[in-house]
Amino acid sequence: xxxxxxxxxxxxxxxxxxxxxxxxxxxxxxxxxxxxxxxxxxxxxxxxxxxxxxxxxxxxxxxxxxxxxxxxxxxxxxxxxxxxxxxxxxxxxxxxxxxxxxxxxxxxxxxxxxxxxxxxxxxxxx
Numbered sequence: 275x276x277x278x279x280x281x282x283x284x285x286x287x288x289x290x291x292x293x294x295x296x297x298x299x300x301x302x303x304x305x306x307x308x309x310x311x312x313x314x315x316x317x318x319x320x321x322x323x324x325x326x327x328x329x330x331x332x333x334x335x336x337x338x339x340x341x342x343x344x345x346x347x348x349x350x351x352x353x354x355x356x357x358x359x360x361x362x363x364x365x366x367x368x369x370x371x372x373x374x375x376x377x378x379x380x381x382x383x384x385x386x387x388x389x390x391x392x393x394x395x396x397x398x399x400x
Contacts, residue, residue, distance in 0.1 A: 301309075314322065394400070 317325075
């Protein structure tokens with residue numbers, strides 16, 4: 275007869291963080307999928323249909339957010355018109371062009387002011 279020696283095991287070490295004791299141990303993706311399959315087998319058809327619709331609606335909303343975030347985000351192309359001047363332009367020509375542009379701008383401002391005054395009279399604003 276063989277004598278079996280019994281050795282007392284010491285208690286496992288306490289967790290470093292006490293809150294970590296409530297978390298489940300890590301498992302493989304295969305075990306997680308098997309667990310999900312077993313859980314879904316115990317559900318009724320209505321519950322599975324409701325779960326599928328909930329996942330579908332959530333997926334659609336996420337897709338819409340991702341697609342919408344890429345639409346109309348780039349600024350439209352800006353066209354800039356540049357006036358080329360002759361290199362032999364004199365100061366008198368420059369001053370004359372500036373006066374002409376200033377007069378055109380003043381006329382546009384006056385026309386806009388008259389339009390607003392006309393609108394003010396139509397609406398009775400004083």
